[in-house]
Amino acid sequence: MKRCHDCSVEIAGDWQHCPLCQEPTRGHASPSPFPAVALSFSRRRIFRLLFFGSLAIILGSFAVQLFLGRGPAEFGAVRSVWLGVVTMWLVAVMAVRKRRNVAKSIVYLVLIVGLVCLYWDYLNGWQGWSLNYAIPIVCGSSILALLITVRSMRIEVGNYIVYSGITILLGLLPIVFLVFSWVTTTLPSAICVAVSVIALVVIQVYRGAEVRHELAKRLHV
């Protein structure tokens, strides 16, 4: 019989690794009372197929828009609904995939929604609503969402600090919009920047030491 030295047990069947502790086994194999039955399906494979299948359809949908022409005249209700559906789909796929790390999933969400809005605005003949409203509002709200989540879920600092930092930096991005006068309506951008600055201050005051510790650890050369 095979033998696991860590567990000091004999193992029936041809196990290269101990079924209990996964350490390599020694000795000769004996017949197993359980036959090896092939998987009827694998959840992991199904999820991977769904993920990459979804991603292909979503990216394909976005790419094909370029060939359909741009401008408000070209942009019918069908395209609006189509883009709406694939964006929803993309957000749902990312939310499921990154569900184990809330801070990370917020960064993904901000990036996805921001980029899709830019692209949509571009397809629609560039009316500027993405920079004026969509991006600053999404960035600002995500920072608030992050502060609330971190507070209510008691996540460890190390697990959210990097992605929180990225979210806040994204929130500072509308400064560029203001400086280069890319926006006609300045209020949303201004509020977003203000929220980001306040969040930065709050984190520095309450979590400053931990933040510096984390940064030192992550930037260690």
Add this chain to the structure above:
Amino acid sequence: MTRRKWVRLDNASNIFLAARSETDTKVFRLSAELDHHVDPQLLQVALDITYDRFTLYHAVLRRAIFWYYLQDSDLRPTVTPDNQPTCAPIYDADRTGLLFRVMYHQNRIILEIFHALSDGTGALWFLTDLVTEYIRSRYPQQPDIEDTSTAQLIAQPGAADENIAARDLAVDSFAQYFRRPSTTDERAAEVEVESSLTTTTKVFQVTGTRTPDYRTRAVELTASANDVLTLAKAEGVSMTMYLTALFFEAIRRSSDGFGRSRTLAATIPVNLRQFFPSVSPRNFFATVRVEHTYGEGPDDIASVGRQLEQQFRPKASPEALGKKLRRLTRVERSPLLRVVPRPLKDVILRGLNWANNRGLTVSVSNLGRVTLPEAIESHVGAMAFHVSAVRPQMCVMSHAGLLTISFTSPFIETDHIKEFARYLTDQGIAVTVAAARVTEFELAEELES
């Protein structure tokens, strides 16, 4: 033309239909190891004989508007090689079929049963008869095999004068014993009726990664029954409670701290036939819940075992069980509930089952030491059983001096089993592990070799 016999599904069995899921098929497996490779042809002959004897096993499950019912059928069972994952689903509402299967693998005879049909004790009677018939045809020269068809039944108290036909579809022991209020009720009045639904403390629950195709993770540990019994006796605890305490300890060691829920709870089925004589192979058991909260006193295995024993004894007394079951039967028989359509009953039961599960960490089941008819005893080695599981489960059974502790779980993780096995080996007990391959990695390893 004779009409087909039918009977409404009994009290305990309904819950198995409602609580059945993709991961927890509510199928259990009993197996007996012989001293040679099983001959499928002879096993089929033995199955045919045994099947004719157990009319209950002819039953198929049908759905009516208000209840499920068992109905007699003309189907015949066929033995098959063990080529499905353990405890694979048996009952399929869209395809009427028998509620059990008989399989073989190397030197094992395997019986799998949908729990709505029978319980462990009932299944053990069937397996005993099956193995006896098999050995009889395998060793025809051996003269002294008496008619053992009643061997297990007679072993039950008060069963000797019952007719064998009692293994019939119609006997619902729950109805027989608990439908009418008992005269002993006054005596039992002070016995506290337990209900895990009323639990106030938050109970620790094991989480993990589900198996790739929802099959049951099953691992068997085999050790000398005497060695483990000595260990339990040295602590002054019964075997079941000692193993339960050890199971708790293994869960504690394999978890990364309990967090806020430091209470572990186990549900343990009690065979009612020992108190309320019955030869019905249908479900006839009740469950008892015991718990232990860590960090509030001595937490060593012996102390936990003794404490569990103190909780278990009064709850598993005939008075307490009778009271609990009379109450359950009364609820089940209440006119209001009887007119609720079956799909709605399923929803209600599923809800109750979900609430009940939240108050439980593990399940423990012990079929005890099995005695087989003398003539076949020498041909049969270890016997084992396990159940599909919604939470980590431990099933214990002993035969031929070998104690088989089977662990099942819906998760791939085996850490608690590792801790359990290591504890036993640390005490100097030799342990053999047998496991069914579950993950892609484990199956790939098998292909390589």
